[in-house]
Amino acid sequence: MLKNYLKIGWRNLKKDKTFSLLNIVGLSVAFGVAILLSMSAIYELSFDKFHTNGNQLFKVYHVAQTPKGPEASTSEPEPLAKTIREEVAGVEKTSRYLQDGTVVTYQGKELNMSAVWVDNDLFSMFSFPIVKGTQENPLSDLSKIVLSEKMATALFGEEDPIGKTVSLLIRNKPTPFTVGAVAKNMPVTSSLKFGLAIRFENHYSFQNNKDQWDARYHDVFVQLQKGVNQAQFEARSDALVNLHYKNEIENAIRDGAEANSEGHYVELNLLPLKDVHFTNFHQGYANTSRMTPYLVLSIAFLILFIACVNFVNMSIAKTTERLREIGVRKTLGAKKNQLFFQFWSEHALLLVASLGIGIGLSVVLLNSFQEMFRTNASFDVFLHPMSIGLVVVVLLIISLIAGGYPSLILSKFGTVQSLKGKAIVNGKNRVRDVLMIVQFVIAILLINGTLVIWGQLDFMRNKNLGFDKSEVIAIPLNGKIESYRAVQLLREELKDHPSILNVSGSDNALGLGKDGSRYTSIMGFDYKDRVVKTNLLMVDYEYIETLGLELVHGRSFDRQFPGDQQSVVINERMALELGEEDPLTAKIEIQDSVFFSVIGVVKDYHFEDLTKSIEPLTFSMNKDWELYYAYVKVAPNTLATSFEAVQQAWTAIEPNAEFLGSFLDENIDRTFRSEKVMATMITSGSVIAILLSCIGLFAISLLIVANRTKEIGVRKVVGASISSITVLLTKDFLKLVVIALLVATPVAYWLMKNWLQAYVYRIELSAWFFVLAGGIAILVAVITVGFKTVNAAMMKPVSSLRSE
Numbered sequence: 142m143l144k145n146y147l148k149i150g151w152r153n154l155k156k157d158k159t160f161s162l163l164n165i166v167g168l169s170v171a172f173g174v175a176i177l178l179s180m181s182a183i184y185e186l187s188f189d190k191f192h193t194n195g196n197q198l199f200k201v202y203h204v205a206q207t208p209k210g211p212e213a214s215t216s217e218p219e220p221l222a223k224t225i226r227e228e229v230a231g232v233e234k235t236s237r238y239l240q241d242g243t244v245v246t247y248q249g250k251e252l253n254m255s256a257v258w259v260d261n262d263l264f265s266m267f268s269f270p271i272v273k274g275t276q277e278n279p280l281s282d283l284s285k286i287v288l289s290e291k292m293a294t295a296l297f298g299e300e301d302p303i304g305k306t307v308s309l310l311i312r313n314k315p316t317p318f319t320v321g322a323v324a325k326n327m328p329v330t331s332s333l334k335f336g337l338a339i340r341f342e343n344h345y346s347f348q349n350n351k352d353q354w355d356a357r358y359h360d361v362f363v364q365l366q367k368g369v370n371q372a373q374f375e376a377r378s379d380a381l382v383n384l385h386y387k388n389e390i391e392n393a394i395r396d397g398a399e400a401n402s403e404g405h406y407v408e409l410n411l412l413p414l415k416d417v418h419f420t421n422f423h424q425g426y427a428n429t430s431r432m433t434p435y436l437v438l439s440i441a442f443l444i445l446f447i448a449c450v451n452f453v454n455m456s457i458a459k460t461t462e463r464l465r466e467i468g469v470r471k472t473l474g475a476k477k478n479q480l481f482f483q484f485w486s487e488h489a490l491l492l493v494a495s496l497g498i499g500i501g502l503s504v505v506l507l508n509s510f511q512e513m514f515r516t517n518a519s520f521d522v523f524l525h526p527m528s529i530g531l532v533v534v535v536l537l538i539i540s541l542i543a544g545g546y547p548s549l550i551l552s553k554f555g556t557v558q559s560l561k562g563k564a565i566v567n568g569k570n571r572v573r574d575v576l577m578i579v580q581f582v583i584a585i586l587l588i589n590g591t592l593v594i595w596g597q598l599d600f601m602r603n604k605n606l607g608f609d610k611s612e613v614i615a616i617p618l619n620g621k622i623e624s625y626r627a628v629q630l631l632r633e634e635l636k637d638h639p640s641i642l643n644v645s646g647s648d649n650a651l652g653l654g655k656d657g658s659r660y661t662s663i664m665g666f667d668y669k670d671r672v673v674k675t676n677l678l679m680v681d682y683e684y685i686e687t688l689g690l691e692l693v694h695g696r697s698f699d700r701q702f703p704g705d706q707q708s709v710v711i712n713e714r715m716a717l718e719l720g721e722e723d724p725l726t727a728k729i730e731i732q733d734s735v736f737f738s739v740i741g742v743v744k745d746y747h748f749e750d751l752t753k754s755i756e757p758l759t760f761s762m763n764k765d766w767e768l769y770y771a772y773v774k775v776a777p778n779t780l781a782t783s784f785e786a787v788q789q790a791w792t793a794i795e796p797n798a799e800f801l802g803s804f805l806d807e808n809i810d811r812t813f814r815s816e817k818v819m820a821t822m823i824t825s826g827s828v829i830a831i832l833l834s835c836i837g838l839f840a841i842s843l844l845i846v847a848n849r850t851k852e853i854g855v856r857k858v859v860g861a862s863i864s865s866i867t868v869l870l871t872k873d874f875l876k877l878v879v880i881a882l883l884v885a886t887p888v889a890y891w892l893m894k895n896w897l898q899a900y901v902y903r904i905e906l907s908a909w910f911f912v913l914a915g916g917i918a919i920l921v922a923v924i925t926v927g928f929k930t931v932n933a934a935m936m937k938p939v940s941s942l943r944s945e
Contacts, residue, residue, distance in 0.1 A: 164452055165495050167836045171448030172499025177510045178441035180503075183433035184518035187525075189420040190328045192268040194364055199371065199411035201225070201361040204425055205389060206398040206406045207672075208606050211425025214663075215412075216357040219350045222260065225361070225409075228381045231369035233383045236260040237341045238333070239359035242658070244310040244798075245337065248294050251797040253619045254292055256309075257335040258344045258359070264324070266364045267333065272676070274303045274322030283340050285321030293323045294335035309337075312767075313623045329517040332418045354385055355665070359709040363411070371411045378409040396671045423752075433819065440826040443583045447830055449539060450576045451837030463782035470477040481844075490540065514818050572875055573841070578862070581881035581918055582888075587827035588914040589889035593906070594820040597897065600904045601813055607746025609652070609689035609774065610805040611928075614787050616771040617656040618646070620795030626767035627794060628681050631771055634790035641786070643687040646768040648679040651748060652686075652808025655772070655801040661749070665758070666730045668719065675715050675757040678729070678746070685710065685743060687774045695725050695741030698762055702740075706762055710741040715757035727892055731761060750812050754901045773802075780804070831918075835925045838874065871926050878922045882915040889914070 202215045205679070221234040239258040244251055261280045264271065264287070271279055272290065278286050293302045302323060308315040318339065327334050341347065341359075350356040365374060376382060383390070386407045393406040400406055412420055412427055503510075504520075511518065523532060616631075618624045628646040635641040653659060665674040683695040689914045693713065698705045709729055716724035719739075728736040745755045775783035784802070791800050889911060897903045 142849030161491065163836050163839070164455060165498065166493055167448045167451050167833050169502060170500035170829065171444050171833060172496050173502030173506065174825075175441040175445045176499060176503040177506065178437050178444075180520065180522055181510075181516050181518045182434040182437040182441070182512060183522040183525075184330065185418075185437075185518060186431065187522065189414050191328055191330065191331050192414065194266060194268070195397050195414055197367065198266060198414040199363050199365065199366050199374075200414065200417055201363060201409060202412055202422070202718060203409050204401075204429060205392050206401060207674075210398045211401065213425045213427060213676065214642040214779075215358065215360050215422070216663075217349065217359060217361045218354045218357050218412040219359070220352060220354060222361045224381060225363060225378070229374060229377050230371055231366050232363050233366045234266050234364040236266060236362050237359050238263070238362055239341065239344060239346070240658075241579065242619065242656075243337070244619070245292075245296060246310075246315065247305065251253045251621070252292070252296055252338040252545065253799060255334065256337045257333070257338060258339055258341045260341055262364075263338065263362075269327060270325045271322045272325050273301075274320070276322075279322035279324075280338065280340050282319075282321065283342055284317075284319055285340075286318045287324050287338040288320045289324055289336050289357060290326045293320070295725075299819045309339070310621055311343065313621075318343075324422050331378075332414075355389075357661075361583045362414075362843060371413070374411055375409065379405070382407050383411060392672045401590055410632065416625040433783075436819070437822060440587070440822065443587070444826060444829055445535075445539065447580050447583060447833045447837070450580050451833060452491075453839055454573050454576055454837055496536070513821060515814065540548075544879075576876050577841070577874075578838070578881045578884070580830075580837065581878050581922070582885045583832040584834050585882055585885035585914050585918050586669055586824055586825065586889050586892070587830050588917055589885070589910060590615060590823045590895060591820065592910045592914060593893045593897070593904075594816065594823060596904050596910065597900065598813060598816050598820055600752050601816070601900075601902070602810065604747075604751065604902065605746060606809070607690070608805075610651075612775055612777055612780070613654075613805045614773045614775065614784060614802050615650060615654055615687060615805055615808055616773070616787070616791060616800070616802040617650075617654055617658070618769055618771055618800035619656065619801065622795060623766060625681065628768060628771050629789055630794045631773070631787075634793060635787065636774065638783070638786050640776040640783040641773060642776060643683045643774040644771065646681040646683055646685040646771045647682040648766055650767050650770050650808065651805055653811035654808050654812075655803050658769070664731065668727075668729070672850065673718055673757075675711075675718070675729075677758050678748070678758060680760050681766060681768060681792075682762075683701065684772070685741075689774075690746060691744040691897065693742050695739070697741055697761075704738075705740065706764070707735070707737050708740045708762075709737045710743060710760040711739055711756070712743050712758040713745045715759055716742050716755045729759065731759075731763065732765075737763075751898055751902045816908040831921055835921060838922060838925045871923065874922055874926045875919065878919055882918060886911045886915070 184569075189195065200215060201217060201221070202213055203217065204211050206211045217237075219237070222237045226232050226235045236259050241256055241258060242253060243256045264267075264279055265277075271287070273293075274287075275285070279285065286309070288302060290298070294309070296302070302320045305320050306317050307320065310316075324338070346356075346358070350358075364375075384827070390406045398406060401408070406822065410427070412429075416427075416429045419431050422428070438764065444566065476558050507519070508515075523529065533664070618627050620627060622630065624646065628644065633645040635644060640708050649661060649662065661736055662677045663674060664677045665672050667673075680698070681697055682700060685692065695710070696714075697710060698708070702708075711719075711724065711729075716739075719727045721727050724742050725739055727739045729739065731737050734739070743760075747755060748758060748882055749756070773783075773787050775787075782802075786801050787802060791798075890906065893910075894906055
């Protein structure tokens with residue numbers, strides 16, 4: 142029986158090649174795109190889920206109340222990890238975690254490695270399996286390090302690394318360590334990544350800060366005992382906070398801060414490890430959002446939905462061509478369930494064929510997809526049992542709805558009704574109309590999203606950030622030479638080059654450099670009986686001139702003034718924070734009992750992402766802190782040649798260090814990566830949604846025109862013009878698009894307005910976005926339907942009447 146069903150189904154597919162091709166093309170593209178998008182979403186949602194103790198692992202963050210509201214941060218003081226383990230019941234293990242790259246040397250070979258400074262418990266807390274060397278507590282010895290497989294191979298090749306001595310550059314001092322273990326390479330879905338792990342006590346800042354509760358610069362992770370939850374930890378940590386954060390609490394009360402709803406001025410909170418990848422801190426709160434992967438899944442679902450709607454509509458619309466077949470079959474004794482399975486097998490055959498082609502498309506497009514969306518997602522994500530189950534369920538639902546519903550409709554017609562060739566498709570088909578409206582609602586929403594997101598992205602790209610970004614090269618100082626000396630050597634190498642205008646350095650990057658490192662240094666100090674907080678930036682001479690910052694008061698750092706080593710320059714926001722009529726009279730306590738005079742004020746500029754408002758900023762030349770980036774300003778018309786000259790100069794200074802220089806506008810552009818991916822994704826979804834909607838609209842228009850051929854001929858005989866017939870055939874479709882536009886516009890406005898709230902600096906949500914989206918949808922519908930209706934209207938009446 143099944144073989145017979147499939148044979149008849151294949152004959153019917155071959156019989157109507159146009160509709161079979163339209164269905165297969167639409168479904169194949171939808172399946173291929175949905176597979177790629179779902180793969181990307183599942184990959185994102187799987188971050189940090191491979192740890193055995195995952196449900197017990199948390200990242201610590203603290204929330205402090207200030208006169209301006211709550212402030213949240215994950216940067217913690219050195220004593221906190223040990224104190225939590227000793228004083229908070231229910232905590233099983235803790236580890237500090239600090240990312241700070243280093244240069245590793247072995248027998249003349251030098252490598253820059255991503256290093257993490259951690260505690261001994263790290264490898265028993267997290268699932269980073271040891272493949273060579275000490276299995277238990279591989280960092281129990283302060284002189285031991287752990288390498289990843291990739292870094293071990295890069296440094297030692299085929300040689301066994303266990304027991305080998307290597308040299309690590311710590312504060313520009315070579316220090317010997319022994320390789321105690323090699324860890325399996327971290328999964329790409331891990332938020333914690335490293336090439337080298339070393340005990341935290343070896344970090345150069347440890348001795349000075351091991352008892353300091355106000356020096357915060359690293360993360361802390363905890364593993365709770367089984368049965369202990371976040372709320373219990375947070376309640377049990379109150380005593381620790383009241384004891385060790387006493388000064389901070391007293392200062393908050395003195396400065397007029399209001400306690401939170403529970404009466405706390407400072408509290409320790411936990412962020413589940415599974416949420417770390419999806420969380421950012423804004424206005425004192427941990428905002429965890431999986432919007433992007435869920436948006437990707439939604440677009441995949443919507444594209445599949447549109448393709449299935451096309452399939453259902455076309456199947457129902459072609460009912461008239463199968464009515465007599467149904468009538469004859471029923472006359473010969475065919476039962477309703479037999480007819481259902483006959484038609485369902487035909488639809489299932491088409492769905493299976495489309496799925497096969499869609500899988501092939503996804504394989505062919507995988508590399509391009511990975512490059513376009515900058516993702517490491519692969520088909521491996523579908524090998525997980527949950528993913529396989531999800532795919533099977535989705536296919537069954539599609540088969541039952543897209544294939545089953547039309548089959549049910551066809552099998553329900555009565556024998557007499559079928560033999561007479563009468564069906565609802567010749568009248569008003571409300572199901573078809575509703576489905577088409579939903580199609581275009583989806584398409585219009587995606588078009589609106591595309592226009593608004595690209596508008597915001599263009600706004601951020603072109604916004605005046607307050608500094609020169611197109612003519613400044615940023616270079617990570619990743620070599621062995623001491624940072625200030627490296628900047629000075631670079632300055633000397635380039636001083637005779639006519640296109641090099643300035644050379645300087647700082648301890649933080651603007652934007653996101655090729656090395657991928659970013660961090661923020663925030664300092665608080667007492668000023669006139671209140672706490673003032675500022676971002677702190679260590680710089681070298683000529684930094685302000687190199688970036689083209691505008692001085693509004695005083696002067697910049699100058700070699701003619703040796704006292705500038707104990708002076709600072711601030712931005713306007715910091716001057717406002719100090720509240721002095723003349724900010725140049727202020728003195729800031731950057732170090733204990735050491736005051737730095739304010740010698741200048743620069744105009745506010747965006748030194749952080751545009752998702753944040755401009756905060757107080759203080760520039761210092763205190764050489765107790767290292768520089769991490771060199772900056773070179775070049776002449777505007779010599780960008781390519783100047784970049785090459787800078788690269789050559791860097792190679793001469795640091796021949797073993799990789800040159801990772803890039804222009805600041807590239808670095809700024811990298812900070813918009815998530816917006817660009819989202820914009821590209823929604824744009825692609827919009828294009829595909831419109832194309833699929835057009836396929837469905839075109840197919841339905843073919844059938845409608847075919848059913849009204851005789852009517853067209855009669856109207857032309859009695860004098861109807863081509864334009865009036867075209868309008869007659871087109872207006873019903875346009876009504877549906879207009880209804881879709883009226884439904885989609887308020888929804889799109891609400892969605893886009895909420896999305897823009899995440900940006901401090903954003904575009905105005907103009908009505909033109911929605912007018913343009915509606916215009917695109919209407920134009921596409923007119924062109925799609927008009928192609929066939931104009932041809933039908935131009936047909937000679939004799940041909941139209943004869944065709945009936």
